[in-house]
Amino acid sequence: MGAQLWVSDLTGYRRRGTRLIELHETLGRKITVKAIYEPLQSFAPNIEGGRARHELEARDFDVVGVRESKDSRVVGYIDKQSLKDGVDVREFVQEIESEYIVCDDLPLVDLLAILAKRNFVFVRVDGEVEGILTLADLNKPVARIYLFGLISLLEMHLNFWVRIEYPDDLWRHLLSATRLEQLDGLLSQKNGLDPLDYLQFSDRCDLFVARTSLCDQLSPGSKRMTERALRRARELRDDLAHSQYYLATTRSWREIIELVQWADDFLRRSDGLVEERASNASRGYVGNLI
Numbered sequence: 001m002g003a004q005l006w007v008s009d010l011t012g013y014r015r016r017g018t019r020l021i022e023l024h025e026t027l028g029r030k031i032t033v034k035a036i037y038e039p040l041q042s043f044a045p046n047i048e049g050g051r052a053r054h055e056l057e058a059r060d061f062d063v064v065g066v067r068e069s070k071d072s073r074v075v076g077y078i079d080k081q082s083l084k085d086g087v088d089v090r091e092f093v094q095e096i097e098s099e100y101i102v103c104d105d106l107p108l109v110d111l112l113a114i115l116a117k118r119n120f121v122f123v124r125v126d127g128e129v130e131g132i133l134t135l136a137d138l139n140k141p142v143a144r145i146y147l148f149g150l151i152s153l154l155e156m157h158l159n160f161w162v163r164i165e166y167p168d169d170l171w172r173h174l175l176s177a178t179r180l181e182q183l184d185g186l187l188s189q190k191n192g193l194d195p196l197d198y199l200q201f202s203d204r205c206d207l208f209v210a211r212t213s214l215c216d217q218l219s220p221g222s223k224r225m226t227e228r229a230l231r232r233a234r235e236l237r238d239d240l241a242h243s244q245y246y247l248a249t250t251r252s253w254r255e256i257i258e259l260v261q262w263a264d265d266f267l268r269r270s271d272g273l274v275e276e277r278a279s280n281a282s283r284g285y286v287g288n289l290i
Helices: 020-028 049-059 108-115 135-139 141-165 167-174 177-187 201-210 212-218 223-241 250-281
Strands: 063-066 076-079 101-103 120-125 128-134
Touching: 020 108, 020 141, 020 250, 063 128, 108 120, 108 135, 108 141, 108 250, 128 135, 135 141, 135 250, 141 167, 141 201, 141 212, 141 223, 141 250, 167 201, 201 212, 201 223, 212 223, 212 250, 223 250
Parallel strands: 101 120
Antiparallel strands: 063 076, 120 128
């Protein structure tokens, strides 16, 4: 079992920390809106529209709140694009509807589902709207930690299935001569190590997709859709690993959130098959450890 991250074929035991649900419990549901939202900056309603728009442009803000004074409650919000010269902000105030409000204790995994449909949400703190959270806030380190954990878990699952589907190095005939030469050159310096540990993410993706029946079980839909999702996963992993300042634009954040939802579905199915396989392999085993 020492060389297997997942389960023992002898006992069926699954190592802790390798399930999607455990990633959610330790990161996805422990990281909340409170960790990444920003305080909601506001204007008084009597501020002239052109002046307000100029300040928002200088601060690179698109949306701010409106309140009578610093200590009063937020009565609505304004969108920078709606402001006009010579007209007070009060003429452009929009009501904050309930579907645009989240609590500061909302877990990150639930927040992503909401941000799949809108560019920003307001944050309720102690019963009052006091914060705002936009797609750009998902660039923050604590959110990146969860995303990197999810993609790392996805890659580990791919590696697990490649080991199962290609015993005795059967995967070698599917890689290009150039990739094999690169891999063999690396392995010549790493005596005794498993070559599968040195495959690239793209290699694992190609080998997984080549197993059509398994691919269909874990990623229902077209082969092209699965290849596209895996390519995006690899690109996100690289951006996270290299600390790219912006992971995505507003529009492409939608694609990242779709990728997260796809990876969640993939990993839930994979977890089920991994444990079913281990249970079948270990049936009837009785050990003496206590």
